Amino acid sequence: SQQGEEDPQALSIQEGENATMNCSYKTSINNLQWYRQNSGRGLVHLILIRSNEREKHSGRLRVTLDTSKKSSSLLITASRAADTASYFCATGRGSTLGRLYFGRGTQLTVWP
Amino acid sequence: GAVVSQHPSWVICKSGTSVKIECRSLDFQATTMFWYRQFPKQSLMLMATSNEGSKATYEQGVEKDKFLINHASLTLSTLTVTSAHPEDSSFYICSAREAGGPTGWQYFGPGTRLTVT
Numbered sequence: 001s002q003q004g005e006e007d008p009q010a011l012s013i014q015e016g017e018n019a020t021m022n023c024s025y026k027t028s029i030n031n032l033q034w035y036r037q038n039s040g041r042g043l044v045h046l047i048l049i050r051s052n053e054r055e056k057h058s059g060r061l062r063v064t065l066d067t068s069k070k071s072s073s074l075l076i077t078a079s080r081a082a083d084t085a086s087y088f089c090a091t092g093r094g095s096t097l098g099r100l101y102f103g104r105g106t107q108l109t110v111w112p
Numbered sequence: 113g114a115v116v117s118q119h120p121s122w123v124i125c126k127s128g129t130s131v132k133i134e135c136r137s138l139d140f141q142a143t144t145m146f147w148y149r150q151f152p153k154q155s156l157m158l159m160a161t162s163n164e165g166s167k168a169t170y171e172q173g174v175e176k177d178k179f180l181i182n183h184a185s186l187t188l189s190t191l192t193v194t195s196a197h198p199e200d201s202s203f204y205i206c207s208a209r210e211a212g213g214p215t216g217w218q219y220f221g222p223g224t225r226l227t228v229t
Contacts, residue, residue, distance in 0.1 A: 035220075040203070040223070040225070041222055041223065042116075042118075042205055042220040042221050042222040042223045043156070043205065043207075043220040044220070045217060045218070045219070045220070048217065088155060088156070090156075098144055098146075098161070098209050098218070099146065099158055099161055100146070100158065100207075100218060101158060102148075102155045102156040102157075102158075103155060104154065104155045105154075105155055107153075
């Protein structure tokens with residue numbers, strides 16, 4: 001990937017369980033964003049966390065950011081079958097005026 | 113709001129021909145648009161940054177003469193794959209930043225699947 005790595009690469013859980021995905025990156029960032037992609041489709045922006053923030057919530061989503069470890073996590077609580085998708089983290093760097101660099105993604109499968 | 117469209121959604125072309133892909137912001141003005149390509153089961157790779165009225169900025173390793181980008185208006189950017197080869201087959205996705213919008217936010221198009229035979 002151009003910037004980050006997600007783990008796990010694939011995650012398979014039952015409906016109702018929580019799903020946690022991690023993202024690590026290598027350089028300093030302005031912000032980190034999480035996106036979702038359904039198979040063969042474009043990306044949907046989920047949440048953005050700035051480098052001076054540590055945690056952010058949006059509905060069933062919780063994102064944490066640890067800039068000292070250069071890592072972030074995305075937690076989806078009470079997962080649903082409709083959450084099945086690929087999830088990518090992307091980092092925005094200060095010197096690159098809005099360019100985003102994506103990790104390899106985590107394929108999440110939620111079984112009903 | 114903040115819808116980005118791409119046209120076509122899929123295209124098949126013969127090796128050696130050129131293909132143009134359009135990216136439009138439908139309900140907002142986009143000073144900056146980005147082009148990515150994505151191989152199956154892989155991540156998005158940023159190809160270039162397109163600013164309205166100026167030359168595109170290409171990422172390292174991306175051939176600017178092969179992937180021509182034009183951002184003629186605040187709502188339209190085009191990517192032309194010239195002299196396409198089978199290895200150019202990929203999923204091309206554009207995104208757009210809204211002028212004056214939340215810093216860092218990008219809105220993505222649905223993608224264009226290119227197959228070169």
